[in-house]
Amino acid sequence: MNWMDSLRPTASGAAGGPASDPEIIASAEAEIGAPATAWAAEAAADIVRLVAEDFSLAGTPGMMTGTEREGCEASLLTTLIGLHRGTPAADIVAPRGAQDNVRLSVRQGVPIGSVLRTVWACHTRVQDALLAVIEREVPADRMVAEVRGLNAALFSYVNSYVSDLMRGYEDELSLWHGRLPAERLRVLTAILDGEEPAEDAERVLGLRLGGHHLIAVARPATSGHIPDRDAARQRFGTDAVQALGATGFLTIEHQGTTLFWWAFNTRPGPSVMSALREVPHPGWIQLAAGRPGSGLAGLRESHFEAQQAARVARLAPRQQFWGYDDAGMLALLIADPQGAARFVQVQLAGLLGPDQKLTDIRDTLRHFLLAGSSRIAAAQALHLATNTVAYRVKRASDLLGRPVNENQVVTLVALQLAHTFPQLMDAA
Template sequence: MQWMESLRPTGDGAVDGPASDPEIIASAETEIGAPATAWAVEAAAEIVRQVDEDFRLAGTPGMMTGTEREGCEASLLTTLIGLHRGTAAADIVAPRGAQENVRLSVRQGVPIGSVLRTVWACHTRVQDALLAVIEHEVPADRMVAEVRELNAALFSYVNSYVSDLMHGYEDELSLWHGRLPAERLRVLTAILDGEEPGADAERILGIRLGRHHLVALAWPATSGHIPDREAARQRFGTDAAQALGAAGFLTVEYQGTTLFWWGFNTRPHPSVANVLRAVPRADWIHLAAGRPGSGLAGLRDSHFEAQQAARVARLSPRQKFWDYDDAGMLALLIADPQGAARFVQVQLGGLLGTDQKLTDVRDTLRHFLLAGSSRLAAAQALHLATNTVAYRVKRAAELLGRPISENPAVTLAALEMAHAFPHLMDAPALGQ
């Protein structure tokens, strides 16, 4: 099949790198060359896009896990390697990316019919893409023979893939409804405790541990009965995975909370918390998120940060979503609640109280200090006139009994604490 030497990416598609395991990319580049590998990466992305569009237009359930591109790309690369080597269908195995997509389908409740519909739709598009190359590259006198050889090989290969994937689906289904949740909790607990994962950890978890991770903790706002609780959490996890561009996700009941764990093939942007905040979720779900991290250390860091944000979220009535960037300092300050109450009450003095005028003065002063003592920036943030800001800052200084420029960082810390935890303003402090 000399026509394979002509495979080159067009560069027309906006493909942000391969979706497959680096091992299969390296293997493909060694076997069929870097240009053909790049062509497969580009082609798979376009094929998945086309199939997704076809399903949407037909109103047919199809692309549901968000990892179909990885499965298609890995299968296409495996196919090209097999064609290049002349590998018999009996020796072709569904690649890891396709198998993991199937396992994720089980965990997300995707029926086997939808999985196979996607496999065959992608196979048809792959066949069309390769036939187009043959039509362009192969002389007319060899065209029929090449087409027959390719069709026979592709048909036998996809049958092998389907057989492997169906067995994988059945195995995962059995695990998922059996001991798998307990096994996942065991593995996750060991990892977060600092232990090295076992050889089967990734298979059990369904997430690549060496890549990138984001952890969030969720809990209900009420202790009462919540209908369809599990469905709401699963829907949020799925929607968030799609919005974040995650390769997969996992939910685990851990230490009284639901742990959401999203895995990524490429490093996510540090501002993913803003994307996560915007994902719709049931009103009863309180959420605290860490920052994304890489490898096992990054996973542990993201979980620790989510715990710190959760500490703030459980004590603050201000909002139902906290991320570590917003909560990190507050978590430190609230670690000693009595000390925090003393700090707030000593530093704010005459600004304490629930009166609306006092609340407005505190909030204006907080924005003023956050803005680097800029009246204009504070006014814009609060939608006030600059004269109003100036008056309230002056009034704050009078009530505090000291210039605002005196220890502004300490004053701001106390204001942030009072804003996030209003109860500190009247909580009994040590020594009172």
């Protein structure tokens, strides 16, 4: 099929480059060339966008898991490689990217009908794209034969893909509703304990361990009945995939908490924690997140940091989201709650109590010390007049019985503890 030699991407190419596994990209470049591979990546991105628009306009549910582009791109590359080699349909296997996408659809509750609609819709768009190339590149006297050959090959290939994907869907469904949750907990626990993952670890987890990871721990902020709890957690995890640019996620239940695990092909940028904080989540969920990490070591570090943040979250229920950057030092300070309470009561004697005036004085002094003893910066942060800040700082000094610039770090640490954990001020 000489017309394949004409496949070239546009000047801009696919946004962000190829979405497929590097292995299939390398295989495609070796077989059909880098330009045709880049064309396939760009075409797949356009196809997924158009299919999503078609479903939206028709009001028809599709398989929108967030990884459709990877699955479509891998299938298109596999198809082009097969066409170039003349591979019979019996030897064509659905690529890993497409199989991963279908497994994810099971975990996100996508019904089989939506999966089939998406597969056939993508097939139709692929067929249209390749026929457009043939119409442009193939002479009229060969046009009919080329079109017939392409249609026959594509139809047989997509039937092979559908058979493979349906088997994968059924296998994943059986696992998902059976022993899978316990198996995933077992695999994750072993990894966190420092063990090397078993050969089937990625299949059980449904995520690739060699990439980048972000772990968060969620706990219910209420002990009452929560309707549709599982569905709400899944919606939050799926929304976060889109907001963070993740390739997938899973949830694992353990000892009354939910572990959220997002996986990435490329290392998330520094804004990922802010993006996670902004993802809408149910009011009954309190979330504690570690920073993203790479590989198994990064997975363990992100989980450790999430657990540290969760320690703070349990004692500071007023705040719904805690990231490790904010919670790391507090977790160390609160590791001994009784000792922390005594420290606060000794260092802030004279400033303790629930009275609003005392609360205002403590908060003003905290901002004043955080701002490097700048009345102007503290006033701006609190939206107060500088004279008000000066008065409250002077009042704090009087109540403490010492200048506020004496042992500033100690005073600031005590103020931060009292602000985050007000129960320390009156702990026995």
